[in-house]
Amino acid sequence: MVTGDLLRQSADRLPIAEGALAYCEYYGCGGITIDVASAIEHARDAARRGSVDSLIDIALHLQESQIDPDAVSAWTVIRASLQQQGCGSNGFRVDWLQQNAATLASNRVTPQVRALAEEYWQAYGAQIRSGLGCSY
């Protein structure tokens, strides 16, 4: 069984596996054929379940016609907020604290981005926190 098969099998249960599947669909790894549209879809779904990294990373390589930059910024805000809450982070680091505070206060967080972030948080916040295991 190759990595891609394992990722596909576990993507439904593990958001982080769906995020990794998205990476492999974008970059072509683990025996997975490149499929950018599917990569975006899986990355977006993984983000809605708490694994935001793949969407933000893949979006760096995409054009505006492929993904809304405001949506990416909104997910960047959500990731920073989650890390600030201690959810799904790799621990407490001064540089993370600084980066996250800077992200949340950035002038890139336009009213549109802020509204989108709030919309996503309202729609997926509970699912995200539950998926990450930081709600109780």
Next chain:
Amino acid sequence: MTKRLVGGALLAAILITGAFFAWRHPVTQPTLPSETLHVIPEQPAASEAATPGVSHQNAGAPSLWVRPRPEVAARHYRRSGMAWVLRQLGASERFIDQMTGGDLVVALNQLKAQAQAGDPAAINVLGWIAHQDCRLGRTSEVLDQYEAWQTANAKALAPVDADWFAAAVHADVAFDKELNLACQQVIDVDQAMELVEARAKQGDAARIYAPIGQRSRLCRQ
């Protein structure tokens, strides 16, 4: 059989995705946190507000824009850190709650009893905790050094942030010390790994990490 295969695939996926993300985001990995263990209630977002002008939110849901109290963030951190592995090994949310905000000795004693009674999920979870936390857990001395290092790092921050950061790290370290003590009181690592290995011989998904225990034991011999 299918369940075993799916379980094996999930465990393998955890290891693969863990390695994948560790590779993409290399960080020093601290572990878990508390001094006196009691459930830390999620502070309602309105009373958490440290920043004026916080936007609307659901009742009880945390705000996107406000940092929670440090001990709450520390609990989120340790709960999400445990949940992402322990859930896949079959741990209940109640057990994860107990392990991250309840009485650790009680939780581990219950887990050990279930494992000794042959509960496969309990064996997997016990094996993981025995190896990952009880065998590989950082000593009090190392934890003290880590906290001192982090506190020194925090001097780069504004005073209010430095205080928050130091308190979060302290809660994190205190929990690790509490877990170390609970391990010493409750867990016999070799015994736990024997249970895991016995399950592995029956084809349980635990076989995927059973060799880790065997290797560790060999290293100490």
